[in-house]
Amino acid sequence: MKKSCCFFAGLAWLASASADTPSTALPFTYSLNVRVRYEDVNQAGLTEAESFTVRTRLGLSAAPWHGWSALLEAENIAPIDGDRYSQAGLNPGGAGRAVVADPEGTELNQAWLAFANGQTVLTGGRQRLVFDNARFIGDSGWRQNMQTLDAITLQDQTLPQTTLTYSWLGRINRVFGDRHPQGYWQSNSHLLNASYAGFSPGTLTGYAYWLDFGGSAAAQSCATYGVSFTGATPLSGALKLTYRAEIATQSDSGDSPLHYHANYSALEIGAAAKAGAFTVGHEALGGGDGVGFKTPLATLHAFNGWADLFLTTPATGLRDTYAKAAMNLTSGYNLLAYYHWFATDRSGPDPGREFDAQVSRKFGTHVTALFKYADFQSTAAAYPKVRKFWAQVEFSY
Numbered sequence: 001m002k003k004s005c006c007f008f009a010g011l012a013w014l015a016s017a018s019a020d021t022p023s024t025a026l027p028f029t030y031s032l033n034v035r036v037r038y039e040d041v042n043q044a045g046l047t048e049a050e051s052f053t054v055r056t057r058l059g060l061s062a063a064p065w066h067g068w069s070a071l072l073e074a075e076n077i078a079p080i081d082g083d084r085y086s087q088a089g090l091n092p093g094g095a096g097r098a099v100v101a102d103p104e105g106t107e108l109n110q111a112w113l114a115f116a117n118g119q120t121v122l123t124g125g126r127q128r129l130v131f132d133n134a135r136f137i138g139d140s141g142w143r144q145n146m147q148t149l150d151a152i153t154l155q156d157q158t159l160p161q162t163t164l165t166y167s168w169l170g171r172i173n174r175v176f177g178d179r180h181p182q183g184y185w186q187s188n189s190h191l192l193n194a195s196y197a198g199f200s201p202g203t204l205t206g207y208a209y210w211l212d213f214g215g216s217a218a219a220q221s222c223a224t225y226g227v228s229f230t231g232a233t234p235l236s237g238a239l240k241l242t243y244r245a246e247i248a249t250q251s252d253s254g255d256s257p258l259h260y261h262a263n264y265s266a267l268e269i270g271a272a273a274k275a276g277a278f279t280v281g282h283e284a285l286g287g288g289d290g291v292g293f294k295t296p297l298a299t300l301h302a303f304n305g306w307a308d309l310f311l312t313t314p315a316t317g318l319r320d321t322y323a324k325a326a327m328n329l330t331s332g333y334n335l336l337a338y339y340h341w342f343a344t345d346r347s348g349p350d351p352g353r354e355f356d357a358q359v360s361r362k363f364g365t366h367v368t369a370l371f372k373y374a375d376f377q378s379t380a381a382a383y384p385k386v387r388k389f390w391a392q393v394e395f396s397y
């Protein structure tokens with residue numbers, strides 16, 4: 001803890017000192033994010049978990065200088081009572097309680113150096129990556145310790161309405177933190193993503209992700225190829241028709257000990273106006289040769305229910321039919337709600353249904369508060385009933 005305090009103090013000193021540097025020196029700016037969260041988990045078969053954590057993230061960035069820019073960012077997660085919940089098995093005092101994947105600790109979150117030449121940017125170091133809707137490549141930003149990647153990324157936007165991105169991943173820094181056996185994965189992975197926004201109805205994206213992990217994560221190695229189309233079309237006045245369609249195919253790759261082939265598909269359609277939006281959708285993650293479709297680098301909490309019962313796709317696959325409503329309420333409040341009907345992609349009993357709801361509000365430009373609820377009702381013995389509740393305040397500067 002002493003080392004982490006010194007590190008944060010050093011960043012703060014550099015940030016304050018930069019205000020007094022001569023104009024000819026490289027300017028620095030700092031960022032501060034503090035997120036206070038209470039999470040309550042009731043899961044059948046386990047003792048209730050209560051997590052009260054404070055996440056502090058401090059960053060120091062160098063403004064562009066002759067094409068160069070840089071970022072150094074550290075974060076600390078501090079629980080008020082770390083034994084009121086299981087920190088993914090890291091704390092013996094949390095044995096028998098439900099897991100909340102926010103272990104205490106201090107880490108270097110991001111540290112990268114970038115060079116820009118026209119519309120081409122090369123970034124190397126520990127960085128945050130989010131592709132498309134984060135279904136396959138994301139930062140797991142809901143968790144207190146976000147997922148970052150030790151990577152080299154090349155992005156080019158020279159062609160009109162076109163974005164080409166390539167990334168090589170050397171290490172995956174996961175939400176569990178360095179102290180956890182699964183806190184990081186060694187990697188020799190390649191990501192290729194190309195999108196074109198020149199069509200009036202929407203954006204066409206194609207991608208190929210070759211993931212290769214070592215050690216205990218080898219079974220997560222896979223090759224995924226897919227295409228998506230997303231957009232909106234005016235209907236009348238302020239009302240728009242929104243849509244998204246995506247298909248992908250996946251097989252084992254690299255050091256994977258598995259041999260399988262599975263498919264993915266997603267379809268959404270909805271209506272959006274100033275007052276809110278309503279969407280219905282269906283997502284199918286296939287199961288092939290006894291292996292479910294894998295999404296090891298996704299922002300998983302955003303998909304298949306906030307109760308997080310399906311962070312790993314079941315061997316029989318998963319079908320998620322859902323309805324989503326978003327409303328802009330009075331006094332700046334916003335409502336977001338989901339209802340999910342889950343089924344297996346192949347034979348077997350349906351897992352269950354889930355209701356999710358969130359109310360949020362911004363206070364000024366720096367503070368956001370939210371209340372969030374998830375209720376998974378199991379209809380199969382393999383899945384427990386789960387209820388989760390969150391209360392959170394976040395300050396960003």
